[in-house]
Amino acid sequence: MDRGSGVTAGTRSSDGATRVSATVIIPAYSMARWDQLVKAVDSCQAQTRAPLEVILCIDHNEELLARCSDRWAGADQSVPVQVVANRFAQDHLDASAHQRAHGSKRRFGAGWARNTGAEIASGDILVFLDDDAWAEPDWLERLLPPYDDDATVAVGGAPLPEYQTGRPDWFPPNFDWVFGCAYEGMPTELGPLAHLIGANMSIRREAFEKVEGFHSIDFDDLDLCMRVADAFPDGAVLYEPRAVVHHYVPGDRVAWRYFWRRCFFVNREKVEAFADMGSAANLHAEVAFVRRALTVQSKAAIAGVVRGHVAGLVQLGVMLLGIALAGLGNAAGRIGLLARRRMAP
Numbered sequence: 001m002d003r004g005s006g007v008t009a010g011t012r013s014s015d016g017a018t019r020v021s022a023t024v025i026i027p028a029y030s031m032a033r034w035d036q037l038v039k040a041v042d043s044c045q046a047q048t049r050a051p052l053e054v055i056l057c058i059d060h061n062e063e064l065l066a067r068c069s070d071r072w073a074g075a076d077q078s079v080p081v082q083v084v085a086n087r088f089a090q091d092h093l094d095a096s097a098h099q100r101a102h103g104s105k106r107r108f109g110a111g112w113a114r115n116t117g118a119e120i121a122s123g124d125i126l127v128f129l130d131d132d133a134w135a136e137p138d139w140l141e142r143l144l145p146p147y148d149d150d151a152t153v154a155v156g157g158a159p160l161p162e163y164q165t166g167r168p169d170w171f172p173p174n175f176d177w178v179f180g181c182a183y184e185g186m187p188t189e190l191g192p193l194a195h196l197i198g199a200n201m202s203i204r205r206e207a208f209e210k211v212e213g214f215h216s217i218d219f220d221d222l223d224l225c226m227r228v229a230d231a232f233p234d235g236a237v238l239y240e241p242r243a244v245v246h247h248y249v250p251g252d253r254v255a256w257r258y259f260w261r262r263c264f265f266v267n268r269e270k271v272e273a274f275a276d277m278g279s280a281a282n283l284h285a286e287v288a289f290v291r292r293a294l295t296v297q298s299k300a301a302i303a304g305v306v307r308g309h310v311a312g313l314v315q316l317g318v319m320l321l322g323i324a325l326a327g328l329g330n331a332a333g334r335i336g337l338l339a340r341r342r343m344a345p
Helices: 031-045 062-072 095-102 110-119 139-143 173-179 205-210 220-231 256-280 284-306 310-343
Strands: 022-028 053-058 081-085 125-129 133-135 152-163 200-204 236-249
Touching: 022 031, 022 110, 031 053, 031 062, 031 133, 053 062, 053 110, 062 081, 081 110, 110 125, 110 220, 125 205, 139 152, 139 236, 152 220, 173 256, 173 284, 173 310, 200 205, 200 220, 200 236, 205 220, 220 236, 220 256, 256 310, 284 310
Parallel strands: 022 053, 022 125, 053 081, 152 236
Antiparallel strands: 125 200, 133 236, 152 200
């Protein structure tokens, strides 16, 4: 269906080029996010370049599954919505590690739910959107064109924060990854990026199948990107900052407690995730992040203080503390992994 200046996914455009088709997959697990989930689906149906379908994969929540089915299943819509239950039970395993990594009490990891949706997707491209994010109308119009180049394997967009309570002055802009959003230092135009962000990312279906989908309950986006880069060494993993979604950030995620726990525990738990990736794992992106933080962003913060922006000094201190906590987390993870391996039969 033609929508204004957009073109239907999977058809030929006026220049004769074949355009890839897309399926948007949204994992969901909580009734508490109902309003945000509705907004997410609505935004997918309002795209200037329409997806073939939206798949809602509900993670072990019968009440949410029933409500989504009542609202969307079988409804006559320009972009059809399929509602399915996550068929994997692994989300209930190792929940304590997932809770520690997020610094809050939660059990949900989107990886297995995304895999369930991918199994029934019809599109050439699998596009992943979180249940607490909504997309700009030109999101897919920006996200999909890089796939016109056959060398492109995966493309991510920018999840920008939508704060419930506002952003605290002390929060350093290059640590927005803490709540799953694009952060200072990422490319400002279309270009390669090692780690795409799960709230706004896509991949060719055949590439997804080759790496056997998401392998983890947590760090699922990191794990996928690492495996894709390893399986397709000549393929492009790209970031398109103009493909924008707005990712909801509740008040408890801009608190100091959440910040320090994420810096420490994410990097502690990441050690085991990297170990599971085997030869696909590398720390290039992490090293580059620290190098940039200690040079470019530190100099910018100091320059801001000289100009009278006192908040920049606080942000600099928090940034350095966050890096230190990440390093301590990594060390703790390595020690823990070594101890577990020694105790293993």
